[in-house]
Amino acid sequence: MIKGFKDFLMRGNVIDLAVAVVIGAAFTAVVTAFTEAFLKPLIQLFSGGGELAGEFQVNGVTFDWASFVNALITFLITAAVVYFLVVLPLKSIAERRKRGEEAGPAEPTEIELLKEIRDLLREGRADDAAGRHAAGGSTD
Known part of the structure; x- marks a missing residue:
């Protein structure tokens, strides 16, 4: 938030x-x-x-x-x-x-778009790992 x-x-x-x-x-x-x-x-x-x-x-x-x-x-x-x-x-x-x-x-370049996608994917993984850890699941 x-x-x-x-x-x-x-x-x-x-x-x-x-x-x-x-x-x-x-x-x-x-x-x-x-x-x-x-x-x-x-x-x-x-x-x-x-x-x-x-x-x-x-x-x-x-x-x-x-x-x-x-x-x-x-x-x-x-x-x-x-x-x-x-x-x-x-x-x-x-x-x-x-x-x-x-x-x-100016439109974003392909590299800028790929970096943005990468960052969003990283955030998603971090959120998933934090959710599993808080729920008592394994982080493997």
Whole structure:
């Protein structure tokens, strides 16, 4: 069971996904800081400046619409960067592979396949021997 979990973690997809999540979170923090530091003050400036710029009050309750616009701009910037730097290039590579202009992922060689079969057979023998030993049978 532990070996299966280790194999799952060591797959390239899981590690790539973890890296993507960390980089995405860091990038979102940068975009959020940019919009908070530069765009929100501009929104407040264009809405008249002053104490209640980017806000309005109804019965003493403050509605901060500048923060909503700021979050919307943060989302749009993040989505645009992900689309243009990740989705579009990967889509282009996939289309080139379909047309045969670019090689796909490398297939394992015969030697690599034979080594994998050998290792699986060894694991099977070790598991069988351990099972016989635990059951009290002979290991001969």
